Amino acid sequence: MEDKKTLFINGKEVEFTNEINLLEVMRKNGFNVPTFCYRPDLKPFGACRMCVVEIEGRGIQTSCTMPPEPGLKIQTNTERTRRIRKTVLELLLANHDRECTSCEKSGNCELQKYSEEYGIRNIRYAQKKEFAEIDTSNPSIVRDPNKCILCGACVRACEEFQGHAVLGFANRGSKTVVQPMAGKCLGDVDCVYCGQCQAVCPTGALTIKSDIENVWSEITNKDKKVVAQIAPAVRVALGEMFNLEPGENTIGKINTALREIGFDLVFDTNFSADLTIMEEGTEFLERLKTGENLPLFTSCCPAWVRYMENAHPDMLNHLSTCKSPQSMLSPVLKEVLPKRLEGYTKENITVVSIMPCTAKKAESKREELSKDGIQDTDYTLTTSELGRMIREAGIDFSKTEPSKGDTPFGEYTGAGTIFGASGGVAEAAVRTAYEIATGKALENVDIKELRGVHNRCRDVEFDINGAKVVVRVVSTLKEAEKSLQEIKEGKAKFQMLEVMACPGGCVNGGGQPRSCDSSLIKEKRAEGLYTEDKELPLRKSHENPEIQKLYSEFLEKPGSHKAHELLHTTYQNRLKGSYKDFSK
Numbered sequence: 255m256e257d258k259k260t261l262f263i264n265g266k267e268v269e270f271t272n273e274i275n276l277l278e279v280m281r282k283n284g285f286n287v288p289t290f291c292y293r294p295d296l297k298p299f300g301a302c303r304m305c306v307v308e309i310e311g312r313g314i315q316t317s318c319t320m321p322p323e324p325g326l327k328i329q330t331n332t333e334r335t336r337r338i339r340k341t342v343l344e345l346l347l348a349n350h351d352r353e354c355t356s357c358e359k360s361g362n363c364e365l366q367k368y369s370e371e372y373g374i375r376n377i378r379y380a381q382k383k384e385f386a387e388i389d390t391s392n393p394s395i396v397r398d399p400n401k402c403i404l405c406g407a408c409v410r411a412c413e414e415f416q417g418h419a420v421l422g423f424a425n426r427g428s429k430t431v432v433q434p435m436a437g438k439c440l441g442d443v444d445c446v447y448c449g450q451c452q453a454v455c456p457t458g459a460l461t462i463k464s465d466i467e468n469v470w471s472e473i474t475n476k477d478k479k480v481v482a483q484i485a486p487a488v489r490v491a492l493g494e495m496f497n498l499e500p501g502e503n504t505i506g507k508i509n510t511a512l513r514e515i516g517f518d519l520v521f522d523t524n525f526s527a528d529l530t531i532m533e534e535g536t537e538f539l540e541r542l543k544t545g546e547n548l549p550l551f552t553s554c555c556p557a558w559v560r561y562m563e564n565a566h567p568d569m570l571n572h573l574s575t576c577k578s579p580q581s582m583l584s585p586v587l588k589e590v591l592p593k594r595l596e597g598y599t600k601e602n603i604t605v606v607s608i609m610p611c612t613a614k615k616a617e618s619k620r621e622e623l624s625k626d627g628i629q630d631t632d633y634t635l636t637t638s639e640l641g642r643m644i645r646e647a648g649i650d651f652s653k654t655e656p657s658k659g660d661t662p663f664g665e666y667t668g669a670g671t672i673f674g675a676s677g678g679v680a681e682a683a684v685r686t687a688y689e690i691a692t693g694k695a696l697e698n699v700d701i702k703e704l705r706g707v708h709n710r711c712r713d714v715e716f717d718i719n720g721a722k723v724v725v726r727v728v729s730t731l732k733e734a735e736k737s738l739q740e741i742k743e744g745k746a747k748f749q750m751l752e753v754m755a756c757p758g759g760c761v762n763g764g765g766q767p768r769s770c771d772s773s774l775i776k777e778k779r780a781e782g783l784y785t786e787d788k789e790l791p792l793r794k795s796h797e798n799p800e801i802q803k804l805y806s807e808f809l810e811k812p813g814s815h816k817a818h819e820l821l822h823t824t825y826q827n828r829l830k831g832s833y834k835d836f837s838k
Contacts, residue, residue, distance in 0.1 A: 259271070259322070259324045260324060260325075261279070261323065261324060261325060261326040261327070261328065262326065262327045262328060263280055263283060263285050263330065264285065264329060264330055264331070266283075268283045270322045273322055274298070274321065275298055275317060275318050275319060275320060275322070276307065276315075276317040276321070276322050276326075277289065277292060277305050277317040277318045278294075279322050280307075280317060280328075285330055287305050287307065287317055287330055288304045288339060288364075288368050288371075289302060289304050289305040289318060290302035290304055290364055290365070290405040290407075290456045291304075291318070291406055291407055292305060292318040293407055293410075293411075293454050294773040295757055295773050296407065296411060296414055297410065298318045298319045299318070299319075299405075299406055299407075299410060300316045300318055300319040301404065301405055301406050302342065302403070303316060303338060303342050304339055304342055304343075304368070305317045305318045306335050306338050306339070307328050307329065307330050307335060308328070308329045308332045308334055308335055309326055309327065309328050310326075310328075311327075314334060314335065314338065336372070340372050340374065343365070343368060343369055343372055343374050344374060344377045344378060344379055345379060346365060346403045347365070347369065347374065347377050348377055348379035348380060348381055348382065349382045350365065350382075350401060350403070350457075351385055351398070351400035354366055357401070357458040358396070358458050358462070358464070359457060359458040359461060360458075362768065363456070363458060364456035364457065365403060365456060365457045385400040388400075389439050389440050389441075390463065391439040391440055391441025391442060392439075392441040392445060392447065392463065393441070393447065393463065393615055393616040393619055394447040394462070394612040394615045394616050394764075395440060395447065395449060395451065395452055395460055395461070395462065395463060395612060396460070396462070397434075397459065397460055398458055398459055398460075399431060399432075399433065399459065400459075401457045401458040401459040402431070402432050402457070402459035403456065403457055403459070404423075404430060404431075404432060405456060406423070406432070407451075407454040407455060407456065408451035408454060408459075408460055409421050409422055409423065409432060410454075411450045411451050411453070411454045412450070413732075414732065415448075415450050415731070415732060415755075415756075415757055416446060416448065416450070416557075416561075416730060416731040416732055416755065417730075417731055417732035417735050418444070418445075418446070418731070419435055420434055420435060420440075420443050420444065420445045420451075421433070421434060422434075422435060424437065444564045444565070446557040446558075446564070446613065446731065446755060447556070447557055447560060447612055447613035447615070447616045448557040448611075448612065448613055448756055448763075448764050449611070449612030449613065449636075449756075449763070449764015449765060450755075450756060450757075450764050451764075452612070453764045453766070453768060462612055462636055462638060462639065462764075462765060463612075464639055465633045465634065465635055466635065466639050466642060466643055466646075469606055469633050469635060469643070470643075472604045472606070472632070472633070473515065473516040473517065474516070477602060478602055478603075478604050479518045479519070479591075479597065479598050479602050479603050480516065480604045480606060481517065481518060481519045481520075481521065481587055481604065481605050482517045482519070482520045482521065482605075482606050482607075482608060483521045483522065483523045483526070483580065483583050483584070483606075483608065484505065484508055484509075484512075484521070484522055484523055484607075484608045484659075485523045485580065485608060485609045485611075485673075485674065485760065486523065486524055486527065486670065486671050486672070486674035486678075486760070486783060487610040487674030487675075487759070487760035487761045487766065487779065487783070488508065488608050488609070488610055488637045488640070489503050489504055489505040489508060489782070489783075489786075490502065490503055490504075490674070490761065490778075490779040490782035490783055491610065491637050491761065491766045491767055491779050492508060492637050492640060492641055492767070493507075493651075494767045495638070495641035495651075495767050496641070496644075496651040497652065498652060499778070500775045500778040500779055500782075501778035501779050501782030501785075502782060503782050503785070503786050504651075505656075505659075506655075506656020506657055506658070507651060507654040507655075508520075508608075508640075509656065509659050510655055510656060511647075511649050511651060512608075513657070514647065514649055514654075515644070515647050515649070517606070519591075519660045520660055521583065521587070521663045521664065522659045522663070522666055522670075523579045523580060523583055523670075524579075524667075524670035524671050524673070525663045525664070525665065525666045525670065525800065526579040526580070526582040526583035526586065526663075526670075527579040527666070527669070527670035527671075527673040527682070528667055528669060528670040528682075528795035528798045529579070529583070529586075529795075529801055529804070529821065530554065530576055530577075530578070530579050530582055530673075531669060531670075531682050531683055531685075531686050531795035531796075532686070532795060532801060532805075532812045533576045533582075533812055533813065533817060533822070534550075534552070534553075534576045534679075534683060535683050535686045535690060535795075535796075535812070536690075536812040536813045537550065537574055537575065537576065538550050538574075538683065538687055538749075538750060539687055539690065539691055540813070541749075542718075542721070542723065542749060547571045547572055548749050549572060549726075549741065549746060549748050549749045549750055549751045550572065550749065550750050550751070551569075551572045551574060551751050551753065552574055552679050552680070552683075552751070552752045552753060553573050553574040553578065553823075554578045554579060554673065554754075555578075555611075555613070555753060555754050555755050556578060556611070556614055556616060556617035557613040557731070557756075558731065558734065558753040558754070559573065559617075559825065560613065560616070560828075561731050561734070561755070563825055563826055563827065563828040563829075564828050564829060565829070567825075567826075567827035567828070567829050569738065569741070569742075570825045570827070572741075572751075573825060575818075575823060575824070576821060576822055576823075577623065577821055577822060577823045578614075578617065579670075579673065580607045580609060580614055580617065580618070580631060580634070581617065581623050581631065582820075582821050583605075583607075583663070584605045584607070584618075584623075584630035584631040585623075585625065585630045585820050585821075586663070586804070586820065586821075587603065587605055587663070588600045588603050588628070588630065589808075589820065590662070591603060594662060600628065601628070604632045604633070605630070605632050605633075606631075606633045606634070606635060607631050607633075607634045607635070608635050608636075608637065608640050609634050609635070609636060609763070609765060610636065610637050610674065610760045610761070610764075610765050610766045611636070611756075611760060611763040611764060611765050612763070612764040612765045613755070613764070614634045614765075615634045615636075617631075618630070618631035618632070618633070618634045622823045622824055622825075622826075623823065636763075636764075636765025636766070637763075637765050637767060638765055638766065638767055641767065661800075662800060663800060665798055665799065665800040666790075666798060666800075667790060667792040667793055667794060667797060668699075668786065668787030668788065668789075668790040668792070669681070669682035669685055669787070669795045670682070670795060671783050671786045671787045671790070672783050672787050673760070674759060674760040674761050674779075674780075674783050675705065675707060675758070675759045675760070675761050675779075675780035675783050675784070676705075676706065676710075676727060676729040676752075676754050676758050676759035676780075677704035677705045677706065677712070677727040677752065677759070678705075678759065678783070679752050679754075680714075680725050680727050680752040681701045681704045681705070682795060683725075683750070684696075684704070684716060684725060685699050685701075685795070686796045687718070688716065688718055689794065689796065690796065691719055692719055699793050699794065700788075701714065704725065704727055705780070705784070707729075707757075707758030707759065707761065707762070707780050708758070708773070708777075710728060710730055710733045710757065711726070711727070711733050711736070711737075712726070712727050713725070713726050713747075713748060723749050723750070724747055724748040724749055724750075725749070725750045725752070726748040726750065726751050726752070728751070728752070728754075729753070729754045729756065729757050729759055730755065730756075730757050731753070731755050734751075734753045734755075737751055737753075758777075759776075759780070761776050761779035761780050761783070762776040762779070766779075809821075
């Protein structure tokens with residue numbers, strides 16, 4: 255039996271196992287040391303110096319970069335460590351735009367939080383007087399260089415998650431800045447809009463581009479019918495903004511809150527997730543039959559679609575032509591509601607999607623996702639933005655009574671729910687494709703081999719009518735790039751590739767409440783989705799009676815001409831100079 259390993263923190267003996275650094279050991283044992291640059295899902299960097307501790311015989315050390323060793327004697331709050339942290343805070347504040355009351359992250363800013371905790375009232379250093387222009391060129395992210403503290407978390411997230419160098423360090427010494435490549439605006443580089451940079455940013459240097467005021471304007475316009483659709487992952491994360499547990503399913507409370515805010519109708523994007531499976535499953539089986547354009551790539555993640563258009567336009571034929579669930583439900587609402595409800599027209603319906611994803615903001619603006627000059631989705635709010643609207647409306651969310659979504663698109667299956675976690679789209683597709691192809695019931699619908707928010711690549715093999723079909727699930731574009739290279743080298747053995755750009759899937763999307771202090775939060779959110787899946791009476795998309803009714807009354811059948819007109823899309827070669835141009 256292996257001897258237990260212990261060290262001492264502030265005189266208390268504590269055990270450690272496989273923690274990668276002292277900071278994790280301290281957090282595990284209830285010692286909260288401040289940090290700006292450390293994020294559990296990113297490699298330690300040691301840039302901010304806030305997590306310094308004093309170790310007997312070794313002096314001052316950054317706890318995020320030092321591995322634990324047996325017998326270490328650590329002090330977290332000595333005179334020296336506190337002095338260093340206060341000096342760091344004062345230097346950061348001296349170079350910081352301190353208009354906190356109008357900052358997008360006010361109340362959720364780590365610099366603000368630690369300044370309060372350490373009682374910073376007087377700053378000994380001269381205030382920076384010249385400020386740079388705020389960059390609003392990106393459709394999803396606002397960049398304010400005046401609030402950057404050079405922690406490098408955004409640079410690492412972009413590289414480690416997406417394999418990109420959209421953001422990087424430039425210049426040296428006191429002139430060092432974080433900026434997009436070649437000093438361009440954030441809207442002029444190959445950003446995929448995933449929002450992971452702003453999710454790890456501890457200050458207001460990177461924030462979500464807000465549509466809150468636009469949505470309030472629509473709600474208060476008496477000539478408009480404002481309709482909401484809510485993505486699967488929103489229900490298991492929004493509650494965190496109101497002190498509820500991560501993973502708690504709050505969809506009923508969300509429905510009620512949206513009505514109290516002033517939305518006329520509230521629908522669930524889970525419905526169109528089921529619809530997506532009907533179209534994508536049919537498309538997949540057709541490709542298996544013909545052998546063309548395999549492997550099929552899922553198309554639900556707009557950051558992934560953007561990446562393919564930017565970096566690999568020669569492989570766009572592999573992408574499913576299906577729109578994402580957001581972009582399927584919006585045109586269905588604008589086409590069908592006027593036929594079923596009095597007072598609704600294509601022109602007076604405003605569709606607002608509530609998404610865990612910042613890239614959905616950019617997706618809703620795609621020219622392919624409009625008809626007759628009218629965008630299918632008018633506005634996209636992130637989970638975080640919805641939380642702010644609920645607070646602004648004076649709603650006590652924790653005490654809100656739950657209610658159901660509206661009809662005719664109020665029913666969904668468990669397959670639609672699990673879209674929000676990495677592997678969920680593939681699992682939902684297999685549940686339906688297997689039964690359509692074989693005519694047999696899939697006995698075990700819980701395909702746990704496809705699940706996992708930490709394992710970023712997994713292959714699962716299925717037997718469909720004697721044919722071996724391999725489905726691969728990846729999260730992060732850096733991992734997806736490896737699969738693309740396998741295909742180009744002729745080494746790929748999978749026929750379907752599910753890609754989500756955010757690590758762990760939509761539960762960890764760039765628009766969710768910040769979870770960078772704990773990698774366990776996305777696990778709890780995913781578990782919340784799988785719990786709802788188990789509890790629902792129907793768990794396969796093709797069993798949804800509302801879906802069957804939509805086809806019989808309006809869309810004819812999956813893959814029909816009408817379905818293609820409304821539910822499928824095209825892609826563009828958007829390759830720029832930062833990648834080899836495959837179109838030449």
